[in-house]
Amino acid sequence: DAGVIQSPRHEVTEMGQEVTLRCKPISGHDYLFWYRQTMMRGLELLIYFNNNVPIDDSGMPEDRFSAKMPNASFSTLKIQPSEPRDSAVYFCASRSHDSLTEAFFGQGTRLTVV
Amino acid sequence: ELKVEQNPLFLSMQEGKNYTIYCNYSTTSDRLYWYRQDPGKSLESLFVLLSNGAVKQEGRLMASLDTKARLSTLHITAAVHDLSATYFCAVDGRSSNYQLIWGAGTKLIIKP
Numbered sequence: 001d002a003g004v005i006q007s008p009r010h011e012v013t014e015m016g017q018e019v020t021l022r023c024k025p026i027s028g029h030d031y032l033f034w035y036r037q038t039m040m041r042g043l044e045l046l047i048y049f050n051n052n053v054p055i056d057d058s059g060m061p062e063d064r065f066s067a068k069m070p071n072a073s074f075s076t077l078k079i080q081p082s083e084p085r086d087s088a089v090y091f092c093a094s095r096s097h098d099s100l101t102e103a104f105f106g107q108g109t110r111l112t113v114v
Numbered sequence: 115e116l117k118v119e120q121n122p123l124f125l126s127m128q129e130g131k132n133y134t135i136y137c138n139y140s141t142t143s144d145r146l147y148w149y150r151q152d153p154g155k156s157l158e159s160l161f162v163l164l165s166n167g168a169v170k171q172e173g174r175l176m177a178s179l180d181t182k183a184r185l186s187t188l189h190i191t192a193a194v195h196d197l198s199a200t201y202f203c204a205v206d207g208r209s210s211n212y213q214l215i216w217g218a219g220t221k222l223i224i225k226p
Contacts, residue, residue, distance in 0.1 A: 031212050043157075043202070043216055055211060091156060097212050102147045102159045103204075 001026050006092050006106035013113055018080040021109045024073055025094030033103060034067055034077050035091040043091075049075065050097075082113045116141045116207035120217035128225055130192050135220045137186040137203035145206040146186045147214065148177050150199045157202065161188075193224045 005024040013019050025032045033048040047057040052069045060067070064083070069075040079086055089110050093103040117140040127133055137146065148160040161170040163179035163186060170177050174197065176189045186203055200221045204214040 033213070042218055045213065045216075048213055050212070056213065093157075095212065102149075102162050103214055104159070105157045107156050 004092055004094050004104050004106035006090075006109050008109060009107060011109060011111045013082055013111070015083055015113055016081040017113075018078065019082045019086075019111060019113075021077040021090050021092075021111070023075045023077070023092030023106060025075070025092070026096075026104055027073065029094035029096045029104075030072075031095045031097060031103075032069060032075050033093045033095075034075070035093065036088045037091060037108075038088045046077070046090075079111075082111075084113045087111055087113050116143070116205060116215045118203060118205050118215050118217040120201075120203055120220050122220060123218055124221045124223075126223045126225065127193055129194055132192065133190050135188040135190075135201055135203075135222075137188070137205075137217055139184050139186075139205045139207075139215070141184075141207055142181070143184070143205045143207050144181055146179050147204045147206075148186070148188055149202045149204065151202065151219070152199050160201075190222075195224050195226050198222055198224045 007022045030051050034046040036044045036046055044059055046059045047067045048055055049069045065079055067077045089108045091108045092106045095103040119138045121136050146163045149157045150160050151157045161177040166181040168179045174191045179186045200219045202219045203217045
């Protein structure tokens with residue numbers, strides 16, 4: 001398996017624009033997590049899904065953030081409108097509850113909002 | 115509510131020295147994970163500890179888990195510069211529904 005795949009790797013956008021981050025989890029994994037990492041706040045869980053259903057979105061900072069998982073192999077995190085304080089690295093991770101293994105992370109998307 | 119505390123948060127040490135990073139957690143858990151993150155990179159799994167008394171070793175790193183004390187340690191032996199990174203521990207709480215609860219990370223700098 002190629003691992004968790006995120007796109008794009010880097011995104012620079014202007015304040016007010018819509019940004020969509022994409023994630024393909026490892027095949028067979030039934031949990032998908034979206035994290036945000038900044039120097040100031042560290043690693044924060046934004047939302048996670050089980051079998052494509054959102055379980056906990058309490059970490060989503062505001063209504064400008066939304067996430068979907070239309071099927072087992074694809075998820076998106078959307079920010080609309082984007083603001084400079086959204087600049088961060090966004091990670092997607094997946095895991096399987098069957099094997100009690102760790103979560104596997106994608107390479108991340110570095111978002112810069114100017 | 116499950117909380118995870120790592121200490122120290124920052125550690126600067128000389129090559130060749132030994133040191134230990136501690137990970138304490140607040141409620142019962144049988145599963146603990148250690149990750150490494152290099153600057154500008156993603157998080158990479160190092161060790162998976164799935165039971166009380168579990169010990170895993172790879173190279174100069176050794177991790178252990180004491181579920182009764184709610185404590186895991188990551189021991190570095192004869193540190194080398196290549197081990198410079200940020201190390202995170204994460205815990206599966208029994209009621210966390212497969213959500214990992216993370217420590218704040220320990221930034222380790224090893225000077226030649």
